Amino acid sequence: MSSDSAVAAAVVAAGGVPVLVHALRVSPPAVCQVTTFSLFRLMREVDGDLTEDQLSSYTSPAAAVNGSSSSSSEAGSSQDELLLLQYVRHGAFSKLCAVMGAGQGQGSAHELAFSMLLSLALLPQAQRLVADRGEVASIVQVLSSSSSPATRLEAMLVLGRLAARCVAVQQDAVREGAVPPLVDMMQAGTDEERCHASRLLALLGQHASTHQAVGVVCMLVHNPDNHFAMVGEGLVPLLVSLLHRETPGKTLTYALASLLMLAIAEPRHAAVVARTGAVPLLVLISREGSHRPVNRELAAALLAVLCRSQDVQVDVVAAGGIPALARLMAEGTDGARCYACEALAQIASGTDVRCRLVARAGALAPLRSMLAPGGSSLSTLWAARLLKVLVQEHSALREVAEVPGLIALLPEVLGRRPLRQQQQQQQQQDELPPTAAGSTASSPHIVPGVTTSSSSSVNGGVNMASMDVEVQGEVASAAAADADLEKAQAQLAWVVAALAANRLTRGVISEVGCFLIRPLVAMLREAQAGCGAGLGLADVLEGLANSRQAAAAAALRGLSRADDRLAALVNAELALQWWLGHRVELPRLAEEGIASDWYPPME
Numbered sequence: 069m070s071s072d073s074a075v076a077a078a079v080v081a082a083g084g085v086p087v088l089v090h091a092l093r094v095s096p097p098a099v100c101q102v103t104t105f106s107l108f109r110l111m112r113e114v115d116g117d118l119t120e121d122q123l124s125s126y127t128s129p130a131a132a133v134n135g136s137s138s139s140s141s142e143a144g145s146s147q148d149e150l151l152l153l154q155y156v157r158h159g160a161f162s163k164l165c166a167v168m169g170a171g172q173g174q175g176s177a178h179e180l181a182f183s184m185l186l187s188l189a190l191l192p193q194a195q196r197l198v199a200d201r202g203e204v205a206s207i208v209q210v211l212s213s214s215s216s217p218a219t220r221l222e223a224m225l226v227l228g229r230l231a232a233r234c235v236a237v238q239q240d241a242v243r244e245g246a247v248p249p250l251v252d253m254m255q256a257g258t259d260e261e262r263c264h265a266s267r268l269l270a271l272l273g274q275h276a277s278t279h280q281a282v283g284v285v286c287m288l289v290h291n292p293d294n295h296f297a298m299v300g301e302g303l304v305p306l307l308v309s310l311l312h313r314e315t316p317g318k319t320l321t322y323a324l325a326s327l328l329m330l331a332i333a334e335p336r337h338a339a340v341v342a343r344t345g346a347v348p349l350l351v352l353i354s355r356e357g358s359h360r361p362v363n364r365e366l367a368a369a370l371l372a373v374l375c376r377s378q379d380v381q382v383d384v385v386a387a388g389g390i391p392a393l394a395r396l397m398a399e400g401t402d403g404a405r406c407y408a409c410e411a412l413a414q415i416a417s418g419t420d421v422r423c424r425l426v427a428r429a430g431a432l433a434p435l436r437s438m439l440a441p442g443g444s445s446l447s448t449l450w451a452a453r454l455l456k457v458l459v460q461e462h463s464a465l466r467e468v469a470e471v472p473g474l475i476a477l478l479p480e481v482l483g484r485r486p487l488r489q490q491q492q493q494q495q496q497q498d499e500l501p502p503t504a505a506g507s508t509a510s511s512p513h514i515v516p517g518v519t520t521s522s523s524s525s526v527n528g529g530v531n532m533a534s535m536d537v538e539v540q541g542e543v544a545s546a547a548a549a550d551a552d553l554e555k556a557q558a559q560l561a562w563v564v565a566a567l568a569a570n571r572l573t574r575g576v577i578s579e580v581g582c583f584l585i586r587p588l589v590a591m592l593r594e595a596q597a598g599c600g601a602g603l604g605l606a607d608v609l610e611g612l613a614n615s616r617q618a619a620a621a622a623a624l625r626g627l628s629r630a631d632d633r634l635a636a637l638v639n640a641e642l643a644l645q646w647w648l649g650h651r652v653e654l655p656r657l658a659e660e661g662i663a664s665d666w667y668p669p670m671e
Contacts, residue, residue: 085110085154092163101177104167107160108180111151111187152188156197161188162206165226169210169219182222189229199236205244212249217258220249224264231271238272246272262293267301292333299330304340311349317360324353324366331373338373342380346370348387354408355392361401368396368407375414384415385422390429397434402447405438409450413457420461426454427464432471439477445552448481452559459566468563469573478564479583482557482591486550554616557591561619564588568626581627581634588627589641592620593652 088110091103155161167181185207188194198204207230211223227246231237246268253265303326310323327346331338353359353367371389374380384390393408400408412431416423431454437443438451458464469475564584567577577584595617628635645652 085151086158089155089158089160089163092160092167100167104164104177104180107155108184111148111155111184149191149193152184152191153193153197155184156188156194156201159201159203161185161194161198161201162203164188165203165206165210165223169214169223182226185226186229189226192233195230195232195234195237198230199234199240202240204230204237204240208241208244208246211246217261220253220257221261221264224250224261224268228264228268228271231268242272263297267297269298295330295333295337299337299340304330304337305344308341308344308346308349311346311353313358317363320353320363321360321366324363324370328366328370328373331370335376338380339377341370342374342377342383347374347380347383347389350374351384351387351389351392354396354404355388357399361404364396365401365404365407368393368400368404368411372407372411372414375411381415381422384411385425390415390422390425390431394426394429394431394434397431397438402444405434406447406450409435409438409447409454413450413454416454416457416461416464420463423458423461423464427458427461427467432458432467432474436471436474436477439474439481441480445549445556449552449556449559452481452556452563455563456559456566459563462570462572465566465570466572469567469576475567475576476580478560479580479587481560482564482584482587484553484557486553487546557587558616558619561588561591561616561623565619565622565626568623568630574630577627578631578634581631582637584627585624585634585637585641588620588623589638589645589652591616592624593645593650595620596652597650 088103088107092100164181164185168178168185188198204227207223207227211220211227214220214223227241231241250265250269253261257265307323307327310320315323327341331341350367350371354364354371357364359367371384371393375384390412393412396408397405397412412426416426435451435455438447455468459468564577567573568581595615624638628638642652
């Protein structure tokens with residue numbers, strides 16, 4: 069035995085380990101540094117020269133209580149591992165964390181503390197001891213409070229080793245607040261910090277089936293820069309495994325939201341979600357009314373994203389997705405109905421068979437309520453898009469024509485004015501003199517959603533800064549609603565053209581045709597006022613499906629060809645527009661070379 073090993077044996081045999089560990093609390097930095105060095109040298113000198121009796125000569129009170137269990141678990145441990153376990157039993161882990169992160173040790177003491185912590189964290193028995201003693205918070209404290217990037221990185225390495233195979237450490241780390249600093253590093257840290265933070269977060273969520281862990285993942289996926297790292301660490305299979313009935317409602321919400329954000333941002337990630345078996349589970353969630361409404365909505369949204377792939381469309385149909393989504397359209401929230409319409413529109417656009425399946429699965433009746441007055445512009449848009457897809461197949465077209473009250477709604481929807489036009493009209497009324505405007509002149513014109521009065525302005529009760537923000541939000545929301553409504557009207561104009569072109573449905577559309585002509589001519593007039601008559605660059609860039617001029621022209625020509633009486637009304641309305649000074653033309657779009665791509669043939 070060497071002289072150093074003899075000293076080490078004497079120190080251990082005399083119970084020097086608890087004395088040295090206790091000395092780490094001493095405030096003078098010199099004492100702390102010497103003590104850290106002594107513990108490190110003691111660990112290095114234990115290389116087989118000490119006996120088992122010497123290593124176990126001193127037992128802490130906690131170890132004495134569980135002596136039989138600890139001795140059995142440490143039977144196969146080497147002598148240096150047994151010494152490290154003694155360190156942990158006497159509280160060295162938290163004190164070494166303090167030396168590493170709280171500024172007690174400087175220079176070499178910091179490095180030696182980090183080295184010993186790495187060695188401790190590798191031992192399975194030490195991992196359990198640290199968790200049992202409640203000392204995981206010590207390393208979490210270093211992670212969250214240190215201002216040094218190098219120290220934070222070292223703390224992540226120690227915590228990663230400590231939590232690698234110990235579920236208790238993982239759960240304690242989440243509970244003690246390891247998540248917020250890791251999230252901060254994912255968002256604003258260095259490349260190395262972000263790499264280690266993503267791995268550690270994936271590790272913490274691997275076995276901790278808690279609401280907090282999945283909530284953390286949901287926070288992280290808000291940043292697209294994190295997606296590839298998280299998917300690469302196996303996050304998608306973990307989230308898909310939570311899509312079952314036994315998962316708590318809010319945890320399921322976080323899992324669905326995380327998968328949705330991953331799939332939306334990157335088609336390759338959407339393919340990973342589909343390959344891991346998520347489709348049948350999503351269909352089940354969207355179908356069962358026992359789930360939270362928000363979960364059914366998120367499931368429908370994720371199905372809509374996945375259905376952008378034709379291969380996934382086959383899986384959705386095979387899993388019973390068409391009747392499930394049709395049921396969701398009837399009983400879901402407004403957002404869920406929109407997502408269900410989007411998914412069904414993509415499924416139906418694949419083949420004529422799927423188009424007939426969607427039409428006969430009960431998806432047509434809910435479209436009537438989505439188009440009815442009082443609904444949101446977004447629900448109107450997706451209902452119109454699904455209708456436009458369905459009327460391209462002859463059997464589904466007849467199904468659409470037979471839905472009670474559905475065709476009768478078309479004149480009202482096509483005649484709706486965008487919110488900006490309503491505001492312009494209201495503003496014109498407000499600018500009239502009191503004798504002409506009546507009671508409306510006394511009411512100030514304000515943006516919807518912002519309530520003020522003259523008295524509040526005089527009394528200084530209005531926060532102008534917050535009002536400006538609210539006005540900007542309302543204006544942006546109104547513009548988006550107007551755009552959705554105009555796209556919906558273009559889609560419904562194509563539906564009118566298809567109904568008028570088919571001899572079996574021509575009679576149904578002729579019954580309301582006289583009420584359709586004026587809003588269609590108004591749509592044509594507004595479109596031509598912006599870009600001129602005929603298909604221009606704006607129509608090509610926007611796409612014929614959303615081109616209001618092309619859609620209105622197709623619908624008016626279809627009505628003119630379907631019924632001589634309607635043809636006379638169309639010509640009369642166009643003549644009236646010219647008399648009023650509006651240069652409205654009905655271009656011969658049906659005879660152009662691209663007509664077969666968008667104009668329904670007459671039958």
